[in-house]
Amino acid sequence: MGATPPLSPLAPAAFPDLPSIGGVSFATTSAGVRYKGRTDVMLVTLAPGTAIAGAFTRSATRSAAVLDCQDKIGGDPSKGAAIIVNSGNANAFTGRLGTESVAAVTGAVAERLGVPVARVFSSSTGVIGEPLPHQRIIDSIDTLKGALSHDGIGDAARAIMTTDTFPKGASETVMINGQAVHIAGIAKGSGMIAPDMATMLVYIFTDAAIDQEILQSTVSALNRTTFNCITVDSDTSTSDTLLVAATGASGIRVTENNIGFMEGLRRVMLDLAHQVVRDGEGATKFVEISVSGAASDAEAHVHAKSIANSPLIKTAIAGEDPNWGRVVMAVGKSGARADRDTLSIRFGDMVVAKDGWVSPEYDEDRAAAYMKKQDIEIHVDLGLGGGTATVWTCDLTHGYIDINADYRS
Amino acid sequence: MGATPPLSPLAPAAFPDLPSIGGVSFATTSAGVRYKGRTDVMLVTLAPGTAIAGAFTRSATRSAAVLDCQDKIGGDPSKGAAIIVNSGNANAFTGRLGTESVAAVTGAVAERLGVPVARVFSSSTGVIGEPLPHQRIIDSIDTLKGALSHDGIGDAARAIMTTDTFPKGASETVMINGQAVHIAGIAKGSGMIAPDMATMLVYIFTDAAIDQEILQSTVSALNRTTFNCITVDSDTSTSDTLLVAATGASGIRVTENNIGFMEGLRRVMLDLAHQVVRDGEGATKFVEISVSGAASDAEAHVHAKSIANSPLIKTAIAGEDPNWGRVVMAVGKSGARADRDTLSIRFGDMVVAKDGWVSPEYDEDRAAAYMKKQDIEIHVDLGLGGGTATVWTCDLTHGYIDINADYRS
The missing domain is CATH 3.10.20.340 (ArgJ beta chain, C-terminal domain)
Structure with a gap:
């Protein structure tokens, strides 16, 4: 990691105001995974009943965290869930040690937060091929737990940055039967996707109530015309991860093929996808x-x-x-x-x-x-x-x- | 075409000494197709009985000259043949006019040289989408005819250059039953190079006697591990052409699967392919x-x-x-x-x-x-x-x- 590159000329004027989403809390801290003087770990907690859908890199050399997330999608949503993400080290191509690091981090989060380990999702982004110093992340969990807040999504967007020149966020409010449902998301990524520095990670949250299967089919369909339609350099990361969590806190149920919700979610996904391109390495157009x-x-x-x-x-x-x-x-x-x-x-x-x-x-x-x-x-x-x-x-x-x-x- | 780029640091020390090939004559001239102060048209004449094989870009937007060459491969070799090539204008994506230009140039060469038009092959390389000023080429045919020489292959290599920083040539001598067969070739190409043939024009000549079908199957097979295995920028041209002409002037017949001849031809093809990569735009490695x-x-x-x-x-x-x-x-x-x-x-x-x-x-x-x-x-x-x-x-x-x-x- 050399000098920070200058702000992309295509960057938006400011990070947007994002609504807080019922059932979602954020915390960030500086665990010193690799970087000094900046936050590098983000923790998200999700209320019991949250449905979680995902889309992942199709790389044959995908990272241990991606394989673990893929295994966990579709699990029982009745208990709480959590997402923990570090920047600075991708824990990719680290062999058996990589799998052990994922188990150690997700296990520790499960224990300290009292959620099933099968509902703890993790991502890592940064250099490849170096063992993840996972104890530093585990040692930060109590601090993170004490800092959880409904309003921390902007800080979370900053904690997951690597070579990004700006934090990326987007939101939509969708009216369903006259009632408001909120969708808010964050992303990181600036090269399409260099395993040693830049990888795309996206986390989107909504207070809509939606069955996991419907959420998954919606996310898979929308992914095809949003994140799968951007390219900076044709290179595909070993760690690309999109997670969409629906807490149901609004009490408003979204059924299959709800056009309003799908359009709202699509706008958030496309906005974040475009921001990744606008932060493309060296981009001027x-x-x-x-x-x-x-x-x-x-x-x-x-x-x-x-x-x-x-x-x-x-x-x-x-x-x-x-x-x-x-x-x-x-x-x-x-x-x-x-x-x-x-x-x-x-x-x-x-x-x-x-x-x-x-x-x-x-x-x-x-x-x-x-x-x-x-x-x-x-x-x-x-x-x-x-x-x-x-x-x-x-x-x-x-x-x-x-x-x-x-x-x- | 702005200022000439500096010589590639990967260029060979000098253009090689190439043997003259019995039955092949070369001429070049400055027709002013686009460039000033340099040669830009090459004419090759081939003795009656010459077998000609080819390999071409698979681009769906290939140029009129490529389509015309593909039609002519496999024709009756009993009369003489010719190859005419211009640099400066690719005559690609020029619609009906492009086809008319190919017919005009090949027809004029056939008439002035007394060879069947079905045995006149042409290539054009340079800018895309501008009509070829083919009359300038036609007006140069008499000059070219008067300048034909057995020893002009080095000048021919220079006349077909576009953004190349050095002319490319290679040769081999193969012993068949104690007698020498010669192979010599030239190439151009430095950008828009990808497997599926580079932005590349290649002409190889041998005095071996070989049936057209055997020559074609040999060239097609060798092309897969030579020119189709190089890439500069993953971009594929509309004009890529490889022609291999066997005049038979040595009197030595090459039959199917002659390992010595195939290895010799492969070395010439690979040498030229490597030279194209070594002249890759901006290449330092x-x-x-x-x-x-x-x-x-x-x-x-x-x-x-x-x-x-x-x-x-x-x-x-x-x-x-x-x-x-x-x-x-x-x-x-x-x-x-x-x-x-x-x-x-x-x-x-x-x-x-x-x-x-x-x-x-x-x-x-x-x-x-x-x-x-x-x-x-x-x-x-x-x-x-x-x-x-x-x-x-x-x-x-x-x-x-x-x-x-x-x-x-």
Whole structure:
């Protein structure tokens, strides 16, 4: 961890005001896991009856904490639950010791808080391959327990940061049968996701009452069009974790396919996902890539990711170059179906290419002026079918190289 | 195309001495397609009876010249043949005009040289989306015809360069039944390089006599472990073309599965492929990634490409950081089978990780010293089966950003 990188130019003006969520308490402390002079452990307690759903990295080398969380999803919600997260050390690729550390930390939290160990979820983020000094976390549990507060969500967002340049939070209030349900979440992540520094962790809380199975299917579905549609550098962490906890404290029950709740939860998830991209390592531009006219939604997603992950496109955007030829290249290489002669491309509302060639209305000066904006939209229509997808990414700059080519020290 | 980038630090000391190949003549000229003050068109003539095999980009948006070459492979070799290549304009994504330009250029070459148009192959490389000023090429054909020479292969290598910082050539002499057969080739390519053939044009000539079908199956097989195993930036061009022409001028016949000839051709192909990586945009390190112990060769290739294309690994190499945790990440995200606890990683001959954790013999100082070398070897063993693969790539540096974020001018 070298010098703190400067605040992302894409950062929001301030951390948002987040509502407290009934049944959820937060505490943070400085356990000295790796960092000095900042908080690095967050504890969340959840009231009895809280349903917890999750989504996790699909990496074949995922960390011990991720494997443990996956095992625990769907357990009996009747007793209380807890989430404990440390930054500074990812406890990833640490072999048998990693599994022992997770058992030690979750076991200690269960004992001190009086909740079943099967309901204690943990995450770790930071350097990889070094044993987690888990005793430091265990020694901090009593301090954390004494500091629990309904209003600590902002501090929690700060405690889980690694190379993030700003804490990330979002909330929504949804009216269900005339009554308010609250959703609030926090996230960390700034490279899509470097195992040694940056990993995406997301924790979302709601006072809605919702069955675990319904919450899980909702979270899984929404994850596909939110967190699974962002990319900073195409790299996937060993530790990515999303947990969504519904305490039921509002007394308002959400049944299957409640559009209002789903939309509210989706907005919180998408807001947090966009904030992760806006804190992308070295990012100076936020880029939305939407694809239509593909043979299927799945193929649209393949094209969109091919464009979003192309180093040549990401460097062109950094250079404010309306280089639509590279978009043609990325569509061509994606492996999904495309026909050169039905392809059209828009930058913002400017048609730059259509019917297999540069558009007659293309104006290089206007396109160059558009590329100077901070938020860029690239639209591709394949002209083949009804498949659509949208993904979000950032540009590839010297800042990315500076951050990631720095020797660890 | 702004200022010429400086010579790659990985460039060979000099262009090699290449043998002339019986039945092959070269000419180059300055047609002013786009560049000023340098050659930009190359013409090759091939004696009657020459067999021609090819391999091409699989991009769905491939250029008109690529489509035309693919159509012509396998045609009657009894008459002469020709290859005409221009740099400066790729004639890609130019719609119907692109097809017309290919027909005009190949038709004019056929007429002036007296060879069937079905035996005139063309390639174009340079900017995308601008109509090819093909009359400038056609107007240069008489000059080219008058300049044909057996010894012009080095000049030909220079005429096809775009952002290349050095011309690329390689040769081998193979003894078959006590008689010498010669193979010589040239290539261009430095960015937009990914397996599935690089942004790359390659022309290889031999005086061996070989049936077209045998030559084609040999070239297709060798392509899988040479040009399809290099990557600079994971981006795949619309124009990649490899043509291999066997004139038979030596009078020595090569039959199916002639190991000596195949090995010679493979060395020329691999040498040219490595030179393309060594001229990778911004490259300061040449990196060999070998994978063993995978469930299959195909899965080994998936892992090797995932490592070779990871921006986090490529920036770590640029920063001379022995960041093996990022290798674990890239294996985990690849989608091919892996088991964290049987994985081992070597940098050169140093075991850095094994059995799911950092190796007890790992020495950070020694690893850091190794990373200062110009040629780096990363070995990964999955511990699962007998699958192996090797790919070659370069690091990701500020130079890559400089070259590709520059506004086109």
